[in-house]
Amino acid sequence: MREASLDRLKAFLTLLPSIVLVGVFVYGFIGNTVWISLTDWGGSGSLAVDPQKNYVGLANYAELFTGFLAGGFRQDLVNAVFYSVMLLAGAIGLGMFIAILLDRKPKGEDVLRTIFLYPMSLSFIVSGTIWRWLLAPQGGVNILPTYVGLDPLTFEWTSSTKAVLEFNWQNLFQIMLYVAAFILILVGLWAFRNDPRKALKRWLGPGIVIGAFAWLGGSILPQALFMEETHGFNLATLGIIMATVWQYAGYTMALYLAGFNGISQDLRDAAMLDGASEVAYYRHVAIPMLKPITISAVIILSHISLKMFDIIFAMTGPDNAQTGHPALNMYLTTFRANDFARGAAIAIVLFLVAAMFIVPYLVSQYRQRKRG
Amino acid sequence: MHARRITPGSIFVYGTLAVLAILFLMPAYMALVTALKFPADITLPTAWELPAKFNWSSFSDAIDLLKPNFVNSMILTISATALSTVLGSLNGYVFSKWKFRGSEVLFTLFLFGMFIPYQVILIPLFQTLRAMNLYGGLPGLILAHVVYGLPITSLIFRNFYAQIPTALIESGRLDGAGFFSIYTRIVFPLSVPGFVVTSLWQFTQVWNEFLWGICLTRHADNPITVGLAQLAGGQAVSWNLPMAGSIMAAIPVLAIYIFLGRYFIRGLLAGSVKE
Numbered sequence: 001m002r003e004a005s006l007d008r009l010k011a012f013l014t015l016l017p018s019i020v021l022v023g024v025f026v027y028g029f030i031g032n033t034v035w036i037s038l039t040d041w042g043g044s045g046s047l048a049v050d051p052q053k054n055y056v057g058l059a060n061y062a063e064l065f066t067g068f069l070a071g072g073f074r075q076d077l078v079n080a081v082f083y084s085v086m087l088l089a090g091a092i093g094l095g096m097f098i099a100i101l102l103d104r105k106p107k108g109e110d111v112l113r114t115i116f117l118y119p120m121s122l123s124f125i126v127s128g129t130i131w132r133w134l135l136a137p138q139g140g141v142n143i144l145p146t147y148v149g150l151d152p153l154t155f156e157w158t159s160s161t162k163a164v165l166e167f168n169w170q171n172l173f174q175i176m177l178y179v180a181a182f183i184l185i186l187v188g189l190w191a192f193r194n195d196p197r198k199a200l201k202r203w204l205g206p207g208i209v210i211g212a213f214a215w216l217g218g219s220i221l222p223q224a225l226f227m228e229e230t231h232g233f234n235l236a237t238l239g240i241i242m243a244t245v246w247q248y249a250g251y252t253m254a255l256y257l258a259g260f261n262g263i264s265q266d267l268r269d270a271a272m273l274d275g276a277s278e279v280a281y282y283r284h285v286a287i288p289m290l291k292p293i294t295i296s297a298v299i300i301l302s303h304i305s306l307k308m309f310d311i312i313f314a315m316t317g318p319d320n321a322q323t324g325h326p327a328l329n330m331y332l333t334t335f336r337a338n339d340f341a342r343g344a345a346i347a348i349v350l351f352l353v354a355a356m357f358i359v360p361y362l363v364s365q366y367r368q369r370k371r372g
Numbered sequence: 373m374h375a376r377r378i379t380p381g382s383i384f385v386y387g388t389l390a391v392l393a394i395l396f397l398m399p400a401y402m403a404l405v406t407a408l409k410f411p412a413d414i415t416l417p418t419a420w421e422l423p424a425k426f427n428w429s430s431f432s433d434a435i436d437l438l439k440p441n442f443v444n445s446m447i448l449t450i451s452a453t454a455l456s457t458v459l460g461s462l463n464g465y466v467f468s469k470w471k472f473r474g475s476e477v478l479f480t481l482f483l484f485g486m487f488i489p490y491q492v493i494l495i496p497l498f499q500t501l502r503a504m505n506l507y508g509g510l511p512g513l514i515l516a517h518v519v520y521g522l523p524i525t526s527l528i529f530r531n532f533y534a535q536i537p538t539a540l541i542e543s544g545r546l547d548g549a550g551f552f553s554i555y556t557r558i559v560f561p562l563s564v565p566g567f568v569v570t571s572l573w574q575f576t577q578v579w580n581e582f583l584w585g586i587c588l589t590r591h592a593d594n595p596i597t598v599g600l601a602q603l604a605g606g607q608a609v610s611w612n613l614p615m616a617g618s619i620m621a622a623i624p625v626l627a628i629y630i631f632l633g634r635y636f637i638r639g640l641l642a643g644s645v646k647e
Contacts, residue, residue, distance in 0.1 A: 010551040011470035014462050018522050019478065025519045026485040029493035029500075036495055049502075098392060101385050114633060115393045118400075121629035121636065123580035125597040126618045129604040130399045133406065133611050139416030140402065147420070246396065251640065258641055299487075306489045310582040314601055330491045335587060344495055351492040358487040366480045 030351065037061070037344035046338045053341075060345035071229055073346065074169055076324040078231045080353075083241060083325065084305040090245035091301055092294070095252025100282055102253070103260045113257070117250035124247070128314025131243035132158070135315075157239030158316050158323065166232030172224035174214050181211030236322040240315055244308065252297045259290040299361045306354050326350050403615045407431065411610035427612060434603075434616035440592070441599030442620065445579060448510050448595055452517035453574040459518070460525020460570055461563060465555055467526060468533040469541055479530065486523035490583055501588060508590040516588065517578050524577075525570050528642045532566040533559065565635070572632055573639030576625045596621045 037060055039053040064070050098116055102109055119127060134140040135157035142153040167175055184207030191199040214221075263286055271281045287294075309327040316323045318332055326346050334343030406414060407430045409423040435442075467479050497516060498507065506512030536559065544554045582597040589595070594602075600621050604614035629636050 004545075007551040008470065008472060011466045012472060014551075015466045015478075018459055018463050018482075018526070021519045022482055022485055022522055025493065025497070025516075026488065027481075029496040030488070032496040033492050098389075101389055104385055106382075106385055106389060112389055112393055114630065115396050117633070117637070118626065118629060119396065120640070121576055121625045122622050123582065123597050123600075123625070125580075125582050125601050126622045127399065129600060129614050129618045130403045132604070133419075133615065134399060134402055136416055136419075139419040143417060143419070246399070250396075254637055254640060258637075303487055303489075307583075309491075310597070313582070314604065317605065327489065327491055330494075331583075331587070334495060340495055347489070347491040347494065350489045354487065354489050358484065362480050362483055362487075365483075366476060369476060 033344045033347055033351075036341055037348050039341050041341045041344075042337075042339035046340055051340075056341075060342050061349075063342070064345055064349070066225060068227070072321055072324065073326065073329055074229070075231050075234075075321070076326045076329050077349075079234060079237055079323065080306065080325055082233050082237060083244075083308055084302050086237075086241045087244050087248065087305045088298060088301050090241065091248040091252050092297055094245060094249040095297075096256050096287070098249065098253045099256035099260060102257055113254075116253050119247040120250050120254075122247070124308075124310035125314045127243055127247050128311040131239070131246075131311075132315045135239045135243075155238075156236070157242070158236050158320075160235040160238075161322060162235045163232035164235065166230050169225045169229040169231055170223040170227075171218070173221045174218040177210050177214035177218075177221075181207045181214060183207075184210065234322045236316070236320075240308070240312055240323055243315065244305075244311060247311075248301060248304065252301070255293050255297055256290060259293045260286060263289060295361070299357055302357050303354060306350055403618055406611050407434075407615035407619055409612055411612055414611050430612040430616040431620070434613055434620055437603060437613070438596060438599045438617055438620060441594055441596040444510060444589075444593055445596040448513055448517070449575055449578045451510075452514045452521065452578045453571050455514070456518045456521035456525050456574055457567060457571045459522060461529050461560075461567065462555075463522065463526035464529020464531075464533050464566075465559055467530040469536075469538070469554075469559070470551070479526070482523045482526055484523075485520060486527070490520070494583070494587060497584075498588065507588065509593050510589070513584055513588055513593075513595070516584050517581070521574055521577070525574060528570045528573065528639060529563075529566055531642055532563070532569070536562060568632070569635045569639045569642065572628055572635050573642075576628060576636070579625050 036053070038055055038057060040056045040059075041051055041053040045051060064073050102112060106112070136142075137154075137156050137159070138152075141157070142155065146152050184203050188199045188203030188207055191203060267285070268281065271285050276284070307327060308325055309331065312318075312323055312325055312328055318328050327350060330343050330346040330350065333339050333346060402419065405422055406419070408426050408428070410425065410427045413423060413425075467475060501507040501512040501515075504512070506515065540558055541554055544558050549557060580597065581595070582601070585595040585598040586601070589598070600614070600617045603617050
């Protein structure tokens with residue numbers, strides 16, 4: 001008995017260095033960054049060994065969201081939303097499609113799987129460098145149609161200055177309500193067939209109420225900014241999104257393929273005997289069964305889209321306003337402009353967005369482990 | 373098994389897969405043909421065409437330019453991978469076989485470190501490395517990679533060791549083996565696949581990393597990703613060099629992936645799917 005407790009102590013002491021390192025480098029550092037974001041650390045003398053820092057409250061955050069000069073940061077945030085949504089839709093859609101094709105076990109499946117997954121092993125800097133050349137305005141991808149007798153494309157993949165879906169940042173709160181209403185109604189319509197009453201109560205009802213409120217009462221909502229400021233989906237981000245989808249579609253393919261292989265052949269045969277078509281099998285049996293995999297893919301891909309620092313750096317340079325991202329803005333603000341406090345505030349905004357996805361995910365995994 | 377017949381369905385499957393495979397290989401093809409051209413032969417309208425004359429010197433030039441970065445990355449990657457894998461193995465052993473009150477919570481807190489955007493720890497990391505006199509060189513970068521690699525390496529080993537039957541550990545204890553001798557005599561000899569998966573995963577992660585490389589090292593200690601970004605970043609670049617450099621930076625990880633892909637995929641799945 002005494003020896004067993006000695007072993008327990010040894011186990012804990014083995015873990016202790018890692019606990020201390022993770023405690024300091026993850027949690028301590030996050031706390032430190034929160035503190036820095038509440039100070040005025042920056043400007044000349046900011047690189048001194050013990051720089052001067054004065055507490056300024058939430059002034060850095062107020063400046064980022066409402067300041068006259070921080071319009072670039074706000075566009076970066078809008079870009080980040082579009083990067084995330086497009087990467088999720090593109091990589092999950094394409095990856096799932098390829099996985100379904102490969103699940104039919106075509107000849108050469110091994111080789112094909114290798115081809116679809118190799119981009120994932122590359123550094124974002126390598127793929128970004130190659131894609132920058134592929135997307136050169138008068139070459140690469142744009143001249144591909146000429147090889148089948150069509151006119152070349154003229155789209156400027158990474159340098160276009162056009163934007164679509166433009167909106168006035170002043171109406172931000174109204175737009176967010178519209179988006180929330182739209183998502184609730186969409187989920188409601190999806191769930192309606194299974195359980196109409198629950199769908200109506202949980203999703204459709206609240207969605208319609210919020211949408212109606214945003215439509216009728218939009219004018220009583222406060223304005224998010226004191227001046228008109230237009231933001232939108234910058235088309236120059238399309239080239240970067242395309243390269244990222246190319247790189248990560250194979251990742252979701254591998255996840256789904258592992259999932260499909262885990263579904264027993266018996267279940268599949270049973271579905272087919274019941275007269276289910278191939279489409280119906282995936283739509284009603286396989287993909288619903290792989291919901292945990294879809295959730296993992298969403299978590300990991302949204303995490304990656306928040307870190308798209310490297311590929312944007314390689315494709316358009318760090319200070320291209322059209323394709324900016326808060327992660328790059330943080331780097332430029334901190335290490336080029338030496339405005340450490342503002343950089344810390346941007347980092348905390350990024351962190352909070354990431355935590356919104358990750359904390360619920362980790363908590364539910366923890367609960368599952370406890371049960372299992 | 374279905375009999376293999378030519379049906380409209382199978383034509384669709386093979387046709388779509390072939391088109392997709394070509395699209396996925398295009399960037400690799402473009403990198404290779406551009407790297408093999410002479411700067412004067414690289415023009416936008418002929419970008420897709422094979423080189424008339426092969427210019428192998430692109431590779432020797434790229435090697436000359438990036439060799440210091442390549443060496444830095446090798447030192448960095450091998451040290452960081454070895455250290456974080458060994459620590460991850462010990463942590464995984466404790467997390468799976470020596471659970472104590474609160475160890476599951478602690479494990480979840482570890483995992484959180486894997487998902488944070490690294491910008492959020494960048495400024496304190498920069499300050500801490502400066503205070504420790506480690507800023508600018510490889511040891512500081514190795515430290516960062518070891519610490520932030522702990523969550524994923526602990527996770528992979530924990531899931532791996534969960535498959536070792538507890539009865540095996542118990543019988544070791546009945547034979548009088550303690551915490552460390554159970555590890556060295558029973559667990560470690562069974563760990564070889566775990567070490568392969570984890571170290572391949574860490575190798576690719578550390579090799580491909582860029583943000584810390586550019587923020588925490590001075591010019592002489594830049595890893596290969598930073599060297600490549602600088603080589604390709606200029607405005608009037610002749611594209612054969614960045615392409616040859618890209619291939620050079622890709623080769624170590626691509627080799628791992630092509631020859632040991634099975635293990636690479638297991639690492640990739642371990643980070644997302646529960647066993």
